[in-house]
Amino acid sequence: MPATSTAGLMDGTALARRLVERSAAKAATITERTGAAPCLATVLVGEDPASVTYVRMKRNRCAKAGITSRHVELPAATTTAELVGTLTELSRDPGVHGILLQHPVGAHIDERAAFEAIAPEKDVDGVTMHSFAAMGFGLPGFVSxxxxxxxxxxxxxxxxxxxxxxxxxxxxxxxxxxxxxxxxxxxxxxxxxxxxxxxxxxxxxxxxxxxxxxxxxxxxxxxxxxxxxxxxxxxxxxxxxxxxxxxxxxxxxxxxxxxxxxxxxMTIAVLLAQTVDAAAEQLGLGLPPVN
Structure with a gap:
């Protein structure tokens, strides 16, 4: 890596656009073969303006990539048990292929307990202990x-x-x-x-x-x-x-x-790619991962 007077810029916007295009193509294949689009469930606790904006942006990107988004809004007073219950239900729903819990959640909520309620095969945000261990051991799984x-x-x-x-x-x-x-x-x-x-x-x-x-x-x-x-x-x-x-x-x-x-x-692009990969895996289509 030789020294340079002015560094070159690493264009994440262009690279992300190409990754989303490949994700959209795979999503279209999934929809064509199964009659249903990949589905990402987004869960938002409270009305933090930044979090609301992030979730809206992610849902808009989903739509452009041919991914259905199911949005779940919970009040700020939601308890850990209630949030865990919601995430457990989404994990058991065969119509949901990926789950995103927008974080941070309120200080009164055990965020780790909430993350662990997400089924590993639907942890497209890479936040569970299962995903963390897979990253550490170099095993198949979803990365953060x-x-x-x-x-x-x-x-x-x-x-x-x-x-x-x-x-x-x-x-x-x-x-x-x-x-x-x-x-x-x-x-x-x-x-x-x-x-x-x-x-x-x-x-x-x-x-x-x-x-x-x-x-x-x-x-x-x-x-x-x-x-x-x-x-x-x-x-x-x-x-x-x-x-x-x-x-x-x-x-x-x-x-x-x-x-x-x-x-x-790149963060959102990887989220979309992993959602599409999760859908293909859960539906048993045998499609290669989005690269």
Missing amino acids: CTPGGILRLLDAYDVPLAGKHAVVVGRSPILGKPVGMLLLGRDATVTYCHSRTADLSGHVRQADILVAAVGRPRFLAGADIKPGAVVIDAGYNPGNVGDVDFDSARERASLITPVPGGVGP
């Missing part, structure tokens, strides 16, 4: 959507992973932790860091591949980027800024994801 999108971006830009030092800054169960496992499964050497890591700058300087997923605006300085590194900024903060100081990082990196337009579009 953002990490899955990051790996697709790296592959699309022919970024070599084997033997490279990947530094992941962030440890969330649906982003930081699983993306590190996916990179490890591709023979990268992975270092996990977070906001409390001692000498964080020192670790960042060693990264051939840097994944920023800490959720703090411009938390990582461009001066700490190893010349020629590939920078994946999975952060999205108010003001359309990521977790990396983009302007300074671009002067040192070889490739970098913009915010917005980098990782974000």
Whole structure:
């Protein structure tokens, strides 16, 4: 990875568009063979404006990809038991092929218990312990959507992973932790860091591949980027800024994801692809996965 004066941009928007097109083609095949479209159930607890917007966007993308969406709105006062009951019913419904619980849910709800009520074969968002273990062991299953999108971006830009030092800054169960496992499964050497890591700058300087997923605006300085590194900024903060100081990082990196337009579009595209794959698997059609 040679140093460059200005990093190339990794266009997640264009890559996501192609992935959605392939998902739509597979969805059309499923509909033609079975008479029913793949179905994604979205569950929203409360009326958080950001969550409402995200769910609406995902449902709109579903429609464009030939995926039916079934939306379940629950009041903010919904209990853990009630939410678990709803997700269990959806898991048992043969007309539903994928389930998305929009998170975060209210602080009074046991989010982990809710996630675990989703049947593994319908966990198209990759949030259950089953999916996490499958990612860790390299077994078949659904990946967390953002990490899955990051790996697709790296592959699309022919970024070599084997033997490279990947530094992941962030440890969330649906982003930081699983993306590190996916990179490890591709023979990268992975270092996990977070906001409390001692000498964080020192670790960042060693990264051939840097994944920023800490959720703090411009938390990582461009001066700490190893010349020629590939920078994946999975952060999205108010003001359309990521977790990396983009302007300074671009002067040192070889490739970098913009915010917005980098990782974000890939997250939804992977969700749609995994929903279509789940439908084909549950219906026993024997179709290859969307790649």
